[in-house]
Amino acid sequence: DADVTQTPRNRITKTGKRIMLECSQTKGHDRMYWYRQDPGLGLRLIYYSFDVKDINKGEISDGYSVSRQAQAKFSLSLESAIPNQTALYFCATSIGVNYTFGSGTRLTVV
Amino acid sequence: RKEVEQDPGPFNVPEGATVAFNCTYSNSASQSFFWYRQDCRKEPKLLMSVYSSGNEDGRFTAQLNRASQYISLLIRDSKLSDSATYLCVVHSGNTGKLIFGQGTTLQVKP
Numbered sequence: 605d606a607d608v609t610q611t612p613r614n615r616i617t618k619t620g621k622r623i624m625l626e627c628s629q630t631k632g633h634d635r636m637y638w639y640r641q642d643p644g645l646g647l648r649l650i651y652y653s654f655d656v657k658d659i660n661k662g663e664i665s666d667g668y669s670v671s672r673q674a675q676a677k678f679s680l681s682l683e684s685a686i687p688n689q690t691a692l693y694f695c696a697t698s699i700g701v702n703y704t705f706g707s708g709t710r711l712t713v714v
Numbered sequence: 715r716k717e718v719e720q721d722p723g724p725f726n727v728p729e730g731a732t733v734a735f736n737c738t739y740s741n742s743a744s745q746s747f748f749w750y751r752q753d754c755r756k757e758p759k760l761l762m763s764v765y766s767s768g769n770e771d772g773r774f775t776a777q778l779n780r781a782s783q784y785i786s787l788l789i790r791d792s793k794l795s796d797s798a799t800y801l802c803v804v805h806s807g808n809t810g811k812l813i814f815g816q817g818t819t820l821q822v823k824p
Binding site for chain 2: 706
């Protein structure tokens with residue numbers, strides 16, 4: 605099994621729908637992150653969590669929310685999806701400067 | 715101004731060529747520096763860390779100039795398998811976050 609697992613791998617949803625992207629890890633890391641990547645752009649940080657009780661906004665948090673259900677789980681929600689949220693989403697964990705990324709969720713909002 | 719800036723390319727080079735990528739960062743408090751490699755639609759993977767003294771890993775050489783806030787990656791004897799996007803990444807010890815450049819695309823041709 606992968607160290608960082610994202611589900612679903614691909615999702616197509618309609619504008620206005622609520623959608624949740626899930627991330628689970630077996631690394632035992634306290635720190636978890638959600639990034640988004642658009643074509644031709646690097647990864648941009650949406651939200652991050654340094655432990656179960658700590659949630660912080662990244663540079664592009666508008667339109668998103670997160671839940672850290674346990675050390676191993678960090679989910680990202682789009683309350684009302686819009687087309688410009690179509691992107692590749694990555695979850696990551698870290699200890700120090702060592703990061704592990706999930707395989708990504710490709711989300712399309714139509 | 716973006717915190718981490720790279721020339722997006724693409725760089726199209728023949729096999730065996732030497733190619734260099736550059737990156738600048740704006741936050742002088744940045745403490746750790748990396749090059750990540752990303753294959754199409756996949757997660758970024760650490761290629762190498764970057765140190766002021768310069769470091770080499772086989773055909774890859776990375777260099778950091780803190781005074782100029784400049785990072786470089788040199789690839790010698792390019793292989794077809796080197797075709798990918800190379801992401802310049804900066805870690806701020808203060809915030810504990812990775813900041814990504816937009817990536818430089820390399821295409822190595824036979």
